[in-house]
Amino acid sequence: MLNWYEKNKRDLPWRHHSDPYAIWVSEIMLQQTQVATVIPYYLRFLERFPNMASLAKAKESEVLQYWSGLGYYRRARLLHRGVQKVWQENAGILPQEIESLKGLPGIGPYTAGAIASIAFGQAAPLVDGNVVRVLSRYFGLKGHAKSPELLRTLWEIAAILVSPSRPGDFNQGLMELGATVCRTRLPACERCPLAKGCVALNSQDPEAFPETPPLPKTLKLTRLAAVAQRGETILLVQAQHQRWFQGLWGLPGEFLDREADDEGLLSHLSQAYPGLKFSRMVALPATRHAITHHRITTQAWSLQVSGKLTPNPSFKKMRFFPKGALPSLALPNFDRKVLQAGGFCP
DNA sequence: CAATCGTGGCG
DNA sequence: TCGCCAAGATT
Incomplete structure (x- = not known):
């Protein structure tokens, strides 16, 4: 996984930053939103709000202005509140503890794991849509992509798998693999470093994992x-x-x-x-x-x-x-x- | 727990 | 045109 990621990772704007704040912003923008959509918003946002101080001092209306068009606007308000909270209550220092991160507005289990592993190098697991796909296919796990039972299992597996020495690269590698190779439709199994042991591939129908939950009527x-x-x-x-x-x-x-x-x-x-x-x-x-x-x-x-x-x-x-x-x-x-x-x- | 929130791209 | 989907958190 680590070798594959090293050779195949995309050059993305937030990978140029080691600043936890910049990684925080990227993780919030990437929630339920594809990389290509996020990039221009991310660049503009960081140019206007390059650090916690600038975002903490900004009016919510201006934060929303820079978020306009990106959708899920609650994310912007919660990020703003979260940064203000860190700025006021923690001297502008983002906490490193998973549980402390989860206590911040807009930061849930995934984002806490992402910040802890990518920004702080902690051996914390994470499970997002990509990880659900990669691991449910690799291990041939049954269950809907959002079923609490499958997710509990996946968090446990991710915690066992995460590299203690390079957790950020491992987690990003898993997600990168899901985004570029182990895609929802038309997975490129011939390019997959995990093909050998993949239960879904050996079952001849990798797309059957994870199961898709019924969608609400339009x-x-x-x-x-x-x-x-x-x-x-x-x-x-x-x-x-x-x-x-x-x-x-x-x-x-x-x-x-x-x-x-x-x-x-x-x-x-x-x-x-x-x-x-x-x-x-x-x-x-x-x-x-x-x-x-x-x-x-x-x-x-x-x-x-x-x-x-x-x-x-x-x-x-x-x-x-x-x-x-x-x-x-x-x-x-x-x-x-x-x-x-x-x-x-x- | 299950429903809900935005948007763009793809087949 | 339309269904489906994407680096989830909140209530």
Whole structure:
């Protein structure tokens, strides 16, 4: 494993760092997110927040701005809180103990093992999606990829296997193998250093491991949204109690269980934003977006606003932003797609 | 424990 | 077009 990793590891930005903070950031961004997606976000984030001090002092809104488009925004808020906690309560020194790491916001069993082994050289195991795949295939273990029983077994195996002398390389090697060779579909078993003893390969169907759990049914939703303009500005609201995108800015609107129509949007807007008057509605191209198992079609309208905004308790903030500010705002791609389709944003 | 959170890419 | 999936944590 160690020899294979040494020869085959990819040149990734976070592998240029030995700073535990930089590794921490990479591990949070990589949660449920592929390497290629993370790289540009990681580079920008570290350029703006090169150390704990800069991130600890930053406003959450700016942290979210740099996370905008990467998804799973709770990760950004928890990372921010975690860094602030270390900065304030531990003199900016990241603890090395697994249990202490797990006590930090956003750091669970996997990330604690990753930081302990990669940043601190401790012989700590880790189990992520790659490790589940590699080990369940190699040992021919039954059970769904997320079943607690299989995961318990895998953590025990990983703890036995981890190299005491080079735990970080071993753990990264296991994950690298899962990402590049022992892939979910079309595993490249001919290139695998573990092929000889692999139970799944010898069973002729490596893809049968791990078993795939049943997925939740996809739900279709319709959403109304407004690109409400006053001069060269656009009305945005900050999600506070909504189900999705807490803390981010977004277009005003609502979800429906029926067909979208402009009258529905007008009645929603007049109720949610008392004091404002809307006119000159023009339908924008419908956009589609998926959030976990939801498939959402957004029908948006462009319209003009007049009148004075009365604060609404369901939103923390409502503001008119200049169009030029849109690219650097913490917006979910969900809304960025609407703005781009309407030509309001590059 | 099981459901949930975003997004882009792939076949 | 659509289902499936990816360096998980939280509630």
